Amino acid sequence: MIELRNLTKEFKSKKDRIVGVDNVSLTIQTGEIFGIVGYSGAGKSTLLRCMNILERPTSGVVRVDGVDLLQLSSKELRKTRQSIGMIFQGFYLVSSKTVYDNVAFALKAAGVENSIIRERVEELLNLVGLRDRINQYPSQLSGGQKQRVSIARALANNPKVLLCDEATSALDPNTTKSILALLKKINKELGLTIVIITHEMEVVKEICHRCAVMQDGRVVEQGSTFDIFSSPSDPLTKRFIETVLSFELPAKLLESIQGKLVRLQFRGDMAAEAVVSDMLQSFSVKGNILHGKVEYIQDVPLGIFIMEVNGDELEVDQALDYLRGRVSKVEVMDNE
Incomplete structure (x- = not known):
């Protein structure tokens, strides 16, 4: 055109x-x-x-x-x-x-x-x-x-x-x-x-x-x-x-983080899957979702969540590898 x-x-x-x-x-x-x-x-x-x-x-x-x-x-x-x-x-x-x-x-x-x-x-x-x-x-x-x-x-x-x-x-x-x-x-x-x-x-x-x-x-x-x-x-x-999609976590909250701070991105049908729940059941780690939202762009969901993952370092690394295989993007964030 x-x-x-x-x-x-x-x-x-x-x-x-x-x-x-x-x-x-x-x-x-x-x-x-x-x-x-x-x-x-x-x-x-x-x-x-x-x-x-x-x-x-x-x-x-x-x-x-x-x-x-x-x-x-x-x-x-x-x-x-x-x-x-x-x-x-x-x-x-x-x-x-x-x-x-x-x-x-x-x-x-x-x-x-x-x-x-x-x-x-x-x-x-x-x-x-x-x-x-x-x-x-x-x-x-x-x-x-x-x-x-x-x-x-x-x-x-x-x-x-x-x-x-x-x-x-x-x-x-x-x-x-x-x-x-x-x-x-x-x-x-x-x-x-x-x-x-x-x-x-x-x-x-x-x-x-x-x-x-x-x-x-x-x-x-x-x-x-x-x-x-x-x-x-x-x-x-x-x-x-x-x-549109940025999250600002309060400094006081960041000071209390003991584990790894992780940003997850879910595209399309992934946003409706119980990925985090499955990860917590599969590995000896604890997770705490600190912030998140799902946006719909041309009716397709795009989910972004920030969570803290605690536990033995090896278990945490294995849990993050599991997430990398299930979601579109996993980013370990600096919590300084």
């Missing part, structure tokens, strides 16, 4: 040359939700804007549905953009126009007949749960409602792709969850390909099938969201994952 090859975007001034996107290659499949995550200044928003040529790349290839957008004339590009919707952090609604008029604007700009517009606007507002707000103005709406209007407007011309630039960053956690649920619904019901730019790994975990991590204009890691969470390889990715 979306193919980026060796994409580079440079910004030039009289004194400097700044590389916003540095030789990025990505393939985003039809019908998937793809996340691009990174800290501020990583180049992720610039990369997103290159996907519909709001920013013209310095070099590289941008293909959407097999069409190289960089080879299109201005007229052809404008028409192609109708199949690429976009929503922003700042909503960009016209304050003097009603919800109806804000959504209808996109249809009028595309030359849709007036007889069709009313029905289409009502259909879109039903989809985003705002049919009862049709005659209200943006000032009468909450942040989440404004973003729903923006989504309805972006969907007006039946796009194949929806680009979301930090679409939930200005929203509170509960509203963020409701907007993400709406995007998942749209993806499932309309088969829409969605690309989400975010600096929040929680958003990626909640909604994305696959993701890429950016730093200094480059993609440092990409893959399925589950694999990224369960086996991150780049140091930046690991820091992002820690914002």
Whole structure:
């Protein structure tokens, strides 16, 4: 669906040359939700804007549905953009126009007949749960409602792709969850390909099938969201994952640890198995679970537990070897 090859975007001034996107290659499949995550200044928003040529790349290839957008004339590009919707952090609604008029604007700009517009606007507002707000103005709406209007407007011309630039960053956690649920619904019901730019790994975990991590204009890691969470390889990715899956044990608790402090990771069906119980019954050791949780990423469980294992050193080592054969990862932690 979306193919980026060796994409580079440079910004030039009289004194400097700044590389916003540095030789990025990505393939985003039809019908998937793809996340691009990174800290501020990583180049992720610039990369997103290159996907519909709001920013013209310095070099590289941008293909959407097999069409190289960089080879299109201005007229052809404008028409192609109708199949690429976009929503922003700042909503960009016209304050003097009603919800109806804000959504209808996109249809009028595309030359849709007036007889069709009313029905289409009502259909879109039903989809985003705002049919009862049709005659209200943006000032009468909450942040989440404004973003729903923006989504309805972006969907007006039946796009194949929806680009979301930090679409939930200005929203509170509960509203963020409701907007993400709406995007998942749209993806499932309309088969829409969605690309989400975010600096929040929680958003990626909640909604994305696959993701890429950016730093200094480059993609440092990409893959399925589950694999990224369960086996991150780049140091930046690991820091992002820690914002969701990290555990901080109190210093006072660490001081009381007498045995080995062990971090266990369970992937998929392993999370439902009685591995720790089996280990305690099989070896002359004692175990005490200090912290743990099971996250569901694309409906697949990922469990992480921290426990203390006490006993004869040989028995403890044998017990840990047993665990290594049953779980996806065993890490002996420093309890200093």
